[in-house]
Amino acid sequence: MADDMSFNPTRDDFEALLNDSMGGRDFAEGSVVKGKVVGIEKDFAIIDVGLKTEGRVQLKEFGVDEAGKPTIKTGDTVEVFLERLENAMGEAVISREKAKREEAWTRLEGVYAKNEPVMGAIVGRVKGGFTVDLGGASAFLPGSQVDIRPVRDVGPLMGKEQPFAILKMDRPRGNIVVSRRAILEEARAEQRTELVSQLQEGEIREGVVKNITDYGAFVDLGGIDGLLHVTDMSWKRVNHPSQVLAVGDTVKVQIVKINPDTQRISLGMKQLQSDPWDGVEAKYPVGAKFTGRITNITDYGAFVELEAGVEGLVHVSEMSWTKKNVHPGKIVSTSQEVDVVVLDVDPSKRRVSLGLKQALANPWEAFVEAHPIGSTVEGEVKNATEFGLFVGLDNDIDGMVHLSDIDWSVAGEEAMARYKKGDLVKAKVLDVDIEKERISLGIKQLAGDPMSGDTFRKNQTVTVTVTEVTSGGIEVRFGEDDAPMTAFIRKSDLSRDRQEQRPERFAVGDRVDAQITNVDKAARRVSLSIKSLEMAEEKEAIEQFGSSDSGASLGDILGAALRERAAPKE
Numbered sequence: 001m002a003d004d005m006s007f008n009p010t011r012d013d014f015e016a017l018l019n020d021s022m023g024g025r026d027f028a029e030g031s032v033v034k035g036k037v038v039g040i041e042k043d044f045a046i047i048d049v050g051l052k053t054e055g056r057v058q059l060k061e062f063g064v065d066e067a068g069k070p071t072i073k074t075g076d077t078v079e080v081f082l083e084r085l086e087n088a089m090g091e092a093v094i095s096r097e098k099a100k101r102e103e104a105w106t107r108l109e110g111v112y113a114k115n116e117p118v119m120g121a122i123v124g125r126v127k128g129g130f131t132v133d134l135g136g137a138s139a140f141l142p143g144s145q146v147d148i149r150p151v152r153d154v155g156p157l158m159g160k161e162q163p164f165a166i167l168k169m170d171r172p173r174g175n176i177v178v179s180r181r182a183i184l185e186e187a188r189a190e191q192r193t194e195l196v197s198q199l200q201e202g203e204i205r206e207g208v209v210k211n212i213t214d215y216g217a218f219v220d221l222g223g224i225d226g227l228l229h230v231t232d233m234s235w236k237r238v239n240h241p242s243q244v245l246a247v248g249d250t251v252k253v254q255i256v257k258i259n260p261d262t263q264r265i266s267l268g269m270k271q272l273q274s275d276p277w278d279g280v281e282a283k284y285p286v287g288a289k290f291t292g293r294i295t296n297i298t299d300y301g302a303f304v305e306l307e308a309g310v311e312g313l314v315h316v317s318e319m320s321w322t323k324k325n326v327h328p329g330k331i332v333s334t335s336q337e338v339d340v341v342v343l344d345v346d347p348s349k350r351r352v353s354l355g356l357k358q359a360l361a362n363p364w365e366a367f368v369e370a371h372p373i374g375s376t377v378e379g380e381v382k383n384a385t386e387f388g389l390f391v392g393l394d395n396d397i398d399g400m401v402h403l404s405d406i407d408w409s410v411a412g413e414e415a416m417a418r419y420k421k422g423d424l425v426k427a428k429v430l431d432v433d434i435e436k437e438r439i440s441l442g443i444k445q446l447a448g449d450p451m452s453g454d455t456f457r458k459n460q461t462v463t464v465t466v467t468e469v470t471s472g473g474i475e476v477r478f479g480e481d482d483a484p485m486t487a488f489i490r491k492s493d494l495s496r497d498r499q500e501q502r503p504e505r506f507a508v509g510d511r512v513d514a515q516i517t518n519v520d521k522a523a524r525r526v527s528l529s530i531k532s533l534e535m536a537e538e539k540e541a542i543e544q545f546g547s548s549d550s551g552a553s554l555g556d557i558l559g560a561a562l563r564e565r566a567a568p569k570e
Helices: 011-021 096-113 181-197 363-370 412-416 530-546 554-566
Strands: 031-041 044-048 055-058 077-084 093-095 118-126 129-133 138-142 162-170 175-179 204-212 216-220 225-229 250-258 265-268 289-298 301-307 310-315 337-346 351-355 376-385 388-392 398-402 424-433 438-442 461-470 473-480 483-490 511-520 525-529
Touching (some): 138 162, 310 337, 388 412, 461 483, 511 530
Parallel strands (some): 310 351
Antiparallel strands (some): 031 044, 031 077, 077 093, 129 138, 162 175, 250 265, 424 438, 473 483, 511 525
């Protein structure tokens, strides 16, 4: 007894005793170990893993057969997960489920490293997707990775063993993300490659319209889709594919192009019809007139359908003779039938240039026929610019009266100031340029040119009317009422008597006689002088006095002459 009391084991002694009891085996918590089924009690299997005590595992963790009986029996060797070496009851804590999960993780890591698919089954729903059983390990399947297209009902896929691609694995966190879509896309790509290899450009196939977009329709050719672009549906203009096709329609198409890199297939329907552009030059010769229908209106013109598949463009500049800088939509409307003239044909570019205005009478040609040069026209002043007046004429065309053609004697700007927008004026047709679409008019030409011929001569006496009195002289008007002339009589020419050379002795409206001292037809100027007239009359009076036998004195003769000149004019 004394010997027993004297025994005091150390920590190293305990470890040595434990190793002896385990037979030298290396056990670690959190690892998978092999054990032997030593008994079955009720719902548990008793398993010896080599520790001093056994562990218990529920039978359901091992599964049951078709009869509902456990699939294990006494004496079987199984792998279990060692959670703890000993619990409060002195038993080892082991788990078959966790062992299976560890086995699955190890297996899946190998599959993931080789980028291979793994079999699994969708077993439940979670937020944002589904859970998948991968043979002992649970994975997350995002909703977007279930199928290539959104799936409304996942019911038929639940519990079904099928392949998945592992997208991500994180063993410490126990996260696995898988995709069913990746498997389907890969399979479809393989199938597509095989199907594409069976197709040839130019081949004619039947297909079913699966989908319609704004730019075309997708046609199923039997497991592979091709795009039928809207421009290849018909030779005529198609604004939207739905005008020609509907989902579910069976159509005959030609394979126009196959892109080996992208495996995209371009289809065509119009290619199965004769090309309406063949022989277009013979059908639509330049200068010929045709009737067409407006199919589309743009900022730069309008498209006119001459026949199914052949359209021509009426440029905005060829739409109207008179409506310039107007949007085509204000001249024509969609679906309107119009007469057009062919201006140009380019078969290589598949273009036909048309003219709308050419199908109508040229208003400038019609004008010159109705109003030849030299004739008189009447119109309303539409606008006044810095270089003349625009006058509205027949058929919405305008004529222009240049500044220099408004008045014979008054400066252009001053003459133009006499007119305002809306005034009705008469003018003479001076020139018509049909090609440049210009009509030149003249207002002053309606009256004879006062400077033409011998209307005014040097030394001629004319009666003038005072229109303005200034410190330097007086301004006067003379000549015919429809072609008046103006002149300025300087202060020094108002009288031969220096005391009478006062402009203020005249008033606006006074009528007096003056003599023409110079006529400059090039400058359209007439110089006048009252002084010269007085001197001429004095000379004439002296001559008369010298040959007179009346006995009148020189003073009487001069006085009579001056009184006659100064008498008011009627």
